[in-house]
Amino acid sequence: MxxxxxxxxxxxxxxxxxxxxxxxxxxxxxxxxxxxxxxxxxxxxxxxxxxxxxxxxxxxxxxxxxxxxxxxxxxxxxxxxxxxxxxxxxxxxxxxxxxxxxxxxxxxxxxxxxxxxxxxxxxxxxxxxxxxxxxxxxxxxxxxxxxxxxxxxxxxxxxxxxxxxxxxxxxxxxxxxxxxxxxxxxxxxxxxxxxxxxxxxxxxxxxxxxxxxxxxxxxxxxxxxxxNNQMKYSEFYTTIDNEKAFAIVRQKLGRANSRYSREGFSVHRTITDGLPSEEKKNVVFVLVESLSASFLKEFGNQQNITPFLDSLAQKSVFFENMYATGTRTVRGMEAVTLCIPPTPGQSIVKRPDNHNLYTVSNVFRKRQYQCNFFYGGDGYFDNMNSYFGGNGFNIYDRGRGSVLSDDINTTRRNVDDNEVTFENAWGICDEDIFNKMIKVADAHYQNHEPFFNFVMTTSNHRPFTYPDGKVSIPPGMSREGAVQYTDFALREMFKKAQGKPWFKNTVFVVVADHCASSAGKDEIDVANYHIPAFIVNMPVANRKIDKLCSQIDLWPTLFGLFHWNYESDFFGADVLDPAFEPRALLGTYRKLVLMKGREVMILSDQKKQSFYQWNKADNSLKSKPIQPDFFEETIAWYQTADYLFTNKLLQ
Structure with missing residues (x-):
């Protein structure tokens, strides 16, 4: 030719x-x-x-x-x-x-x-x-x-x-x-x-x-x-006036027990509780890798791979209708530390200028808590050490020699070889990182220091390998085996913690970072954002919360259960507050979503948008005419979150 x-x-x-x-x-x-x-x-x-x-x-x-x-x-x-x-x-x-x-x-x-x-x-x-x-x-x-x-x-x-x-x-x-x-x-x-x-x-x-x-x-x-791994909202998405956007969000976040302490482009507010005394409990927070709700028998799974978590659902404050904000671990970390909707492009965990932000650690540190981050791999991965170290956490990981930047005022300690029984490409097994966390908790208890321990698990990740002989599914075979092992490791952690003198005064929070899969034939596969969340060992009646909510609501709900007065820049809200309006905020690095009931608004780059009715039975989206108020509210959540971060107003 x-x-x-x-x-x-x-x-x-x-x-x-x-x-x-x-x-x-x-x-x-x-x-x-x-x-x-x-x-x-x-x-x-x-x-x-x-x-x-x-x-x-x-x-x-x-x-x-x-x-x-x-x-x-x-x-x-x-x-x-x-x-x-x-x-x-x-x-x-x-x-x-x-x-x-x-x-x-x-x-x-x-x-x-x-x-x-x-x-x-x-x-x-x-x-x-x-x-x-x-x-x-x-x-x-x-x-x-x-x-x-x-x-x-x-x-x-x-x-x-x-x-x-x-x-x-x-x-x-x-x-x-x-x-x-x-x-x-x-x-x-x-x-x-x-x-x-x-x-x-x-x-x-x-x-x-x-x-x-x-x-x-x-x-x-x-x-x-x-x-295009970082995208400024105003350049790629449909916008409204900032005044209107912040007015909408401030109205959505307004409560009888909160008072805005700044005018204009801010969501900063003081949240007060009517009770005279606060609960000052230790907190162990476990962010579980890829734990889709669909793995639990509680949500219809018949493989019996999460017997411990299914039992935990009956004796905890259990969120039945919570949705992850994204599809990556760093999105889950962003959601549960900043309580913020997913801004377009990269997660804030991986962006520049992400130190000294107002995170949940600020709420704990004001009460003299020791805040620790535990990760079984090298925390250099996904910029985790820099983010957590730059926002008030001490670091415990399996670092290979990488160091924290000079502007981070925190402590970093390696998990030693003699503390490891099994390790793969992503890090040590979940049992080992839980054992390390318990050892650190023991030390804080001996020093009369309240602690907030944040643990990121790794075992439920390809290549799905873990110690032999722990569960019925052999290691390296399937994700179901890794889920079964993670469930086992969580059971062992609780069993060991129950024997500790600090257990009675410690609340455990277990939640997924994201689902194991998030892709489907539609723009957003809604069902693959559904995650389980548990608050365990609270001195309140166990209950199942069926309200639609988001990862960003988890900490405001717990702080409400603690009856804490605190400063907040959080977009999340207390799900147990009678004024809570059920909704979920979720997305990919380019799609930004607001879901209320079964209605789903999706904002896309190139200033495009679409509106759907979600059929939960077959997980399909059916297009429908855009509702102006719903559309503007969706814009407001994401435009204000992006504005606050890019203008360094979350610091």
């Missing part, structure tokens, strides 16, 4: 590479369509648009990948064409590029298996934390077999190029000046058009999320996420 454009045989290898890439990317797209056979739209027009939209993005991807090679071909003088150096460079970089891309195609399949999406900001994050990711891959997949397979495919592709005389033609055909200029110009124009006019969001054309995701190119999506 390329012969008709003149003497372009010098580009023979490049043309073969482009055809191979487009064909392979299309085969991958077809494989993903087959994978999600029951979920994608098989309407003929939808399928064709999925495929042709994908080819369009694949073409842009391969152009960007090829720019460096094109520059080499165009700029190399003709007298060096076919020289030993030319042959070595073309063979080596062609082989290397194909190897990397074949690996990327395999990686897309594993990424899809985990997240049901093409590469996105999660993949960008994982690129930064290479130790955890590489270790996770080594423990989850047969890496020698995988690398061997990638090498084999690379060799086969190169052999096909060789047999088709792609290399021979490239090494024996110099380029005319006209051909160089024309080819370079076309490349630069096409690249510029993609950069200037094409957004990765343009691939999201279908109401069926799977069709839209499969339309994308994974590599193109990766670099789009790399560029």
């Amino acid at each position: 390329y012969r008709s454009f003149g003497n372009l045989k010098r580009f023979s290898v490049l043309f073969h590479f482009v055809i191979w890439f487009l064909a392979t990317a299309t085969l991958l797209r077809l494989a993903l369509l087959a994978w999600q056979y029951d979920d994608v739209s098989w309407n003929a027009i939808a399928v064709l648009r999925t495929l042709f939209t994908g080819i369009f993005y694949d073409l842009g991807t391969v152009v960007f990948i090829s720019v460096a090679g094109i520059l080499y071909y165009v700029l190399l003088p003709n007298r060096w064409v076919g020289s030993l150096v030319d042959k070595i460079l073309i063979w080596f970089f062609t082989a290397l590029t194909i190897f990397v891309l074949v690996f990327a195609f395999f990686a897309e399949l594993t990424f899809w298996d985990e997240f049901r999406t093409r590469f996105n900001f999660i993949a960008v994050d994982y690129l930064i934390y290479t130790h955890e990711v590489v270790s996770n891959i080594q423990e989850s997949y047969p890496l020698p077999l995988l690398i061997g397979g990638v090498l084999l495919v690379t060799v086969v592709v190169l052999y096909v190029f060789y047999r088709r005389r792609a290399f021979a033609e490239a090494f024996s055909n110099p380029l005319s000046l006209r051909s160089r200029g024309l080819f370079l110009a076309v490349t630069l124009v096409v690249s510029a058009l993609y950069v200037a006019l094409v957004s990765n969001a343009d691939a999201e054309w279908s109401p069926n999320r799977y069709n839209s995701e499969i339309s994308k190119s994974g590599i193109y999506s990766f670099f789009a996420a790399f560029r």
